[in-house]
Amino acid sequence: MCRKAWLPWPRVKLSATAGLDWGVSTFVTLAHEDGAFEALPNPRHWALEAEDLKAEQRRLSVAARARKISRRALRAHRRALARRHAKIAARRKDFLHKASARIAGRHRLIATEALAVRNMTASARGTAEAPGRNVAQKAGLNGSILDTAPAGFLNMLRYKAEEAGAEFLEPKTRELKPSQRCLDCGAVRKKTLAERHHDCDCGCRLGRDEAAARVLLNWGLEESRKRRDTETINPAGTVGDQAAA
Numbered sequence: 001m002c003r004k005a006w007l008p009w010p011r012v013k014l015s016a017t018a019g020l021d022w023g024v025s026t027f028v029t030l031a032h033e034d035g036a037f038e039a040l041p042n043p044r045h046w047a048l049e050a051e052d053l054k055a056e057q058r059r060l061s062v063a064a065r066a067r068k069i070s071r072r073a074l075r076a077h078r079r080a081l082a083r084r085h086a087k088i089a090a091r092r093k094d095f096l097h098k099a100s101a102r103i104a105g106r107h108r109l110i111a112t113e114a115l116a117v118r119n120m121t122a123s124a125r126g127t128a129e130a131p132g133r134n135v136a137q138k139a140g141l142n143g144s145i146l147d148t149a150p151a152g153f154l155n156m157l158r159y160k161a162e163e164a165g166a167e168f169l170e171p172k173t174r175e176l177k178p179s180q181r182c183l184d185c186g187a188v189r190k191k192t193l194a195e196r197h198h199d200c201d202c203g204c205r206l207g208r209d210e211a212a213a214r215v216l217l218n219w220g221l222e223e224s225r226k227r228r229d230t231e232t233i234n235p236a237g238t239v240g241d242q243a244a245a
């Protein structure tokens, strides 16, 4: 199963199952049961737009500090920046809606990790009550992670999958460790963020994102099978529990 074949969004397969890994360089990587992978790249213009906006903001605060700009002009500039910001945000949201609808509509089972998303973004930002430490140091990495808006994307994907009647399964990242585990032999080895490949002693070699997506897929198939077995053994109890939850 350790093979690599890139497909552009293929034909609709209603019975399709997918393991989904999201990342910074590739927005979403999907692993399919037949061994194929799909990648949805991160729109490049996002990073450029964000850089542009940041540079503009910096220029404006420098000018404001040096009193080279009138209060009125400063207000006007800030309003213009806020408008650009809102426009970019709307375009991202549109992209996320389309991408999540497309993925949710084509699969009956999607397995993806949700915990790491919250952890990674929460670590630097913190919350309103408890702002994070080392915000500036972490901002570089998290800036690009936040650019992909993963939390919003996963929420969209979750409710769209549920609406479409698909199974949406989320393992506990700390237990499964999709980015560290070998999809073939199950060995766990920590990778640094810079390591872009999965290269296991057992001979399995694959891109990092593809390997993680495949681990998620394998887990999702197993989890789904377990759930079905439970339902067969105790249908009334399982249905009742789900309805109550």
Ligand SMILES: [Zn+2]
Residues within 6 Å of the ligand: 182, 183, 184, 185, 186, 187, 200, 201, 202, 203, 204
């Ligand atoms: Zn291995």
